[in-house]
Amino acid sequence: MTNKDARTPASAQDEKSQEAGKSIGWHKAYVEGSRPDMRVPVRQVHLTNGQAVTLYDTSGPYTDPLVDTDVRRGLPPLRENWIIARGDTEEYAGRPVRPEDDGIKHTSPRGGLRNLDAVFPGRPRQPRRGRDGQAVTQLAYARRGEITPEMEYVAVRENVSPEVVREEIAAGRAVLPANVNHPEIEPMIIGKRFLVKVNANIGNSAVTSSIEEEVEKMTWATRWGADTVMDLSTGRNIHTTREWVLRNSPVPIGTVPLYQALEKVDGKAEELTWEIYKDTVIEQAEQGVDYMTVHAGVRLPYVPLTANRKTGIVSRGGSIMAAWCLAHHKESFLYENFEELCEILAAYDVTYSLGDGLRPGSIADANDEAQFAELRTLGELNQIAKRFHVQTMIEGPGHVPMHKIKENIDLQQEICDEAPFYTLGPLTTDIAPAYDHITSGIGAAMIAWWGTAMLCYVTPKEHLGLPNKDDVKTGVITYKIAAHAADLAKGHPGAQEWDDALSDARFEFRWEDQFNLALDPDTAREFHDETLPAEPAKTAHFCSMCGPKFCSMKISQDIRREHGGSRDEIEDGMAQKSKEFAASGNRVYLPIAD
């Protein structure tokens, strides 16, 4: 979304430039809301023609040179006063943090708590929850007709009226994930009437990666445009990693509580219990997790439906729950205790992301009986969640060939009463490991065009290993492309202005503007300079692709210059001539029979 009229002081730009080195050409700005404490961040790109383009910004205070950030202190609690002012929450002692929360066994030789800051060094904070278990969710407020500061904030971000935001949330067609214990976030909204969003997964595994790396991946992902981040850590120090990520994240954080619960029973699925799971959900809700993937749709009777699949169950959570169901030959404890779970989430405004534990893991398994049986259950659970005023989105596949993608979104929208769809890809072929950001970017763009509200990114390392910083960037950029292509196809107001600004810069050979307007200015500049590094080339009316003699845009401009200065003049003059030509028959050959 762009706003050509926006302006910004050059001084601020210079500061930013010096501070962020490569970021010359744009700076962080804020749009004021209806109150002084509501300043919505935007990315202002300064064009060499004096205009400015304003873009949606997810990078948080880290890109504001006037804000001094410190990961050990965490981000300022932007929403704290808004939450307190509502008067419907209370602080309480909260659940004590135990070594097991970090996956440390009592038998463990060296406790993880001892070898790093288990307790986040930032300001001490007691957890907060709804008074006497009342629902303190944006959904509850929206249904009551209240427009919260969070709703106004996203309205400014999306260039829509606050009432539209309230309506979409009230109808369950959009979610605004904002745990009362995560006041640091800059509110954002997920729904098909708004800009398509992108989630980036981070998280260490038992095999590799550290807390510092994960926090860095989170800030790096948001810098490139991730709208939310899921911490899928499964190894040691899982509680502590999450605390650091939450306190430093300007975007909503999602998790899969089942992973930590499994750690607490030493990875033995059959030893999982509702009590351990519930304790884990409360633990994470108190930390401030904004949305949680819950695989309550993986039911005992559906497991046999996966038996003849080519790749069985590929969702971690799905396979864990299937293993539990079979081990006990009982219905899923998540499905059986879903209403109690709703009460817990409602008290913190944790949003459901109902997981598709039976999503297909290969082209062969797409749109099969197992997948759609679970989807119907998710539709049922969505209605229950809504009864408890819990915001809910629905997760989707996975691996799906192009001709089967639309059926997924259409069915989900019908079965789940238009609840926001949140899909992983889908990957449109299985033959390109190391390029699954592309096999899935294709499917992601299509399913987003058709109504998916948020896309979970896939990195080049999918199926092969844990993504590093470069993979995270590649995954985010690829998915920002898919999301924006969908915004264009959906005719989202303002979406095309960004493309138009870049195309104008391209036609007018404003190279610096092309770089600064690009999703990834650094790489665009680097690629250009590989073949034409000299500064003059930045103003040259050609690039190394065609060379000066063959630049079609240069020739187009020459045409316009030589045949009338303005576009209108040339058109008038030429239109006249061409009319004469048309009058003369307008064709050289007679129609061909046969």
Place this chain on the structure above:
Amino acid sequence: MTNKDARTPASAQDEKSQEAGKSIGWHKAYVEGSRPDMRVPVRQVHLTNGQAVTLYDTSGPYTDPLVDTDVRRGLPPLRENWIIARGDTEEYAGRPVRPEDDGIKHTSPRGGLRNLDAVFPGRPRQPRRGRDGQAVTQLAYARRGEITPEMEYVAVRENVSPEVVREEIAAGRAVLPANVNHPEIEPMIIGKRFLVKVNANIGNSAVTSSIEEEVEKMTWATRWGADTVMDLSTGRNIHTTREWVLRNSPVPIGTVPLYQALEKVDGKAEELTWEIYKDTVIEQAEQGVDYMTVHAGVRLPYVPLTANRKTGIVSRGGSIMAAWCLAHHKESFLYENFEELCEILAAYDVTYSLGDGLRPGSIADANDEAQFAELRTLGELNQIAKRFHVQTMIEGPGHVPMHKIKENIDLQQEICDEAPFYTLGPLTTDIAPAYDHITSGIGAAMIAWWGTAMLCYVTPKEHLGLPNKDDVKTGVITYKIAAHAADLAKGHPGAQEWDDALSDARFEFRWEDQFNLALDPDTAREFHDETLPAEPAKTAHFCSMCGPKFCSMKISQDIRREHGGSRDEIEDGMAQKSKEFAASGNRVYLPIAD
């Protein structure tokens, strides 16, 4: 396309392994046709479970350890005897090669001809053409009901009957580009009933790149899967570069003769004449160019239609012809002399690629009046070409948002009597320079699913610079993904077997098989080893993404092992139990009103 039954001697595999180092796990094999001189190359992947998968192969003799290739000698003239045996062509002296052919001005201090092998060192060869100007095209043969060796060759390659190939060519729904002066090619076919093909552009510009580089890019592009290559050279030594590329290319070569013609008039569009253009077409036809982009659809009356565009005319050829039309205020000399051009192409079996000189260069200009006016003219020219038995395909955009893509292919198929559509992307957004292989890969997959026969790749350097070897590989791999995703969506027979083979390997943790079946085995292996380099990891039942405890596929397998060995056993046992559960009501919650 795969053939699980195929087998291959281990010895041959070892040879290959030693020869090509990284290529362990697959080797070049041949499928015999109906005659000893017809050996159709395939890529045989050897799986660790003893099976083999046979894939389409475009890499030419370069990947055959038993063939000793030498770029200074060129490739063996595979088709020579087939062409001679038809007895409808004759050798002749041919047009003398002049310094101007290499862009050397008489005034030039050092003639390009002197500072490199202008005359290709390989075997001397006289050009060949149809006797007394008769059409020696595959279209003419197909219409006469003849199944040529070339047709049988592609039938074997595509796993279809030769009659299907003949029918599609005769109907003009497919082309088999094969200049009688390019006997080195391994015949391939372009049509919507066959596998979607990918073209890779190479070519130096006045600014950079050398002959050796271009030949290397061509062999590199075909190694990764390019089905045809276009030499878009525009600088010095253009004739000589083309000669080297042609003599060493196992795939059809396309060009845009207008580029060389413009060099001959020192880049002054207005000085172009039909005679200079015609002389250039004959020059290139004698060298063996298999298909030529001709911008005959850019007509005088259409130029004004581009005047109010955001990015004007972005096709080099289109802008050159527009400049010529305006300078003389005359109808295009290509349009006016199209019938004579048909006679020339028919005598060599050069295939038309009717260029879309007015394709949109930005999202804002997509599907506009200028683009579709030209398309209607291309439909008219297609019918004329068919009268002369010239094989013809139609070029398409460009920059098109997703919701406007289908209109392009549908209109083209209707207006051009289902002639093969050959599109550049289309790019689905303008905001990601440096990632336009992805912005366009999305559009390419969609338009191919809907019927486009060949996709012209876009590399990460598009809009920024001349692609290097890495960019060529990235562009080809991205487009092979788009093409295969489309083959899957079209339900092309055999297409899914490749995905299934890889998915089976994935589910069974056959890592080496996953790598060898991947579009890019080297990168897949490298990414895996980044986090788990040790050899044992190649047999491990997990990767670093989730670690051993969380591998969903491992859990799925455990489930199957523990609950009955075979998939059927587990299903029987579980189905029984789940029936009982279903009988008991199968749900925990009552339907929700509201």
